[in-house]
Amino acid sequence: MIFACGHGRHANRLVQLGYNVTGVDITQGFLEIAKNNAKKKGITVKYIQKDMREISFKEEFDRAILLFTSFGYFDDEENFKVLENVARSLKSGGLFCFDTFNRDVFLKHFLPYIVVEKGDDLMIDRNTFDSATGRVYNKRIVIRNGKKKDKPFFVRLYNPTEMKDLLNKAGLQIYKMYSNWDAKPFTSDSRRMIIIAKKEIGKKMSNWPPEHQHTTPQPPTQTPKSKHQNPKTLQPTASSPKIRPICGTQPSSNSWSLTCPIFGA
Ligand SMILES: C[S@@+](CC[C@H](N)C(=O)[O-])C[C@H]1O[C@@H](n2cnc3c(N)ncnc32)[C@H](O)[C@@H]1O
Secondary structure (H helix, E strand, O other): OEEOOOOOHHHHHHHHOOOOOEEEEOOHHHHHHHHHHHHHHOOOOEEEEOOHHHOOOOOOEEEEEEOOOOOOOOOHHHHHHHHHHHHHHEEEEEEEEEEEEEHHHHHHOOOOEEEEEEOOEEEEEEEEEEOOOOEEEEOOEEEEOOEEEEOOEEEEOEOHHHHHHHHHHHOEEEEEEEOOOOOOEOOOOOOEEEEEEEEOOOOOOOOOOOHHHOOOOOOOOOOOOOOOOOHHHOOOOOOOOOOOOOOOOOOOOOOOEEEEOOOEO
16 A cells, blocks of 8 residues: 555555555645556556545555655644555555654754755755744745745654654554665664554554664764863764755656855755
């Protein structure tokens, strides 16, 4: 089951790999693209136009996915509803994979402006964070073929602790957690959370994270440059963050280049 499947890039690929896939999205236009691509590939995918807050499948799926920062589009109650719907749609023992920002680290490296260039086209993100709602608001502008379109959106950001509690409340428990798609283990410094949660009916929710995933703060390793320097005044060096697109719709193609007017290229 793919929640918010968009134009079907994951669904179509998974079907080509031999899986039986149902994709749900609210945007009819994306589903049309998904269906056309599936047709061209000669594959059959079940696409349904539906709001993920209103999905009512019950114990039908072995796996559920919700990818590319597609969680957190609603108010807190409705975001939770999405997780409940995911949990209900899974069979016992089923797995749910989704990816989202790690709020703790997102805020440490908050970028108010991000510009992504592709040829002559531009995507300009203007971000503000509202700590009352936990949402990052993006007044996105896309300039494509010389035409400007406003595409504002917000995403609710969660920290790992909140996310664990929310999943548990929905009947899911964190099974694995990574910081990127190369399966790099999650640490407190990870910008993203790639979470695999498991539906385990009747089982007590386990603690998270497993011991090896704890990151213990280390004392600064910097040594004084001269004997006149007082070691106590040294600050830990923050490794300079790489500028990356930090919005959910970053392009998958490597052909995009990135500049940030505030923080440099
Ligand atoms: C960032 S895109 C990701 C699409 C897809 N997961 C991917 O990785 O290509 C977010 C998707 O969420 C869908 N979406 C937004 N609100 C939705 C809702 N209430 N119910 C279902 N899908 C929704 C959008 O139509 C869009 O396809």
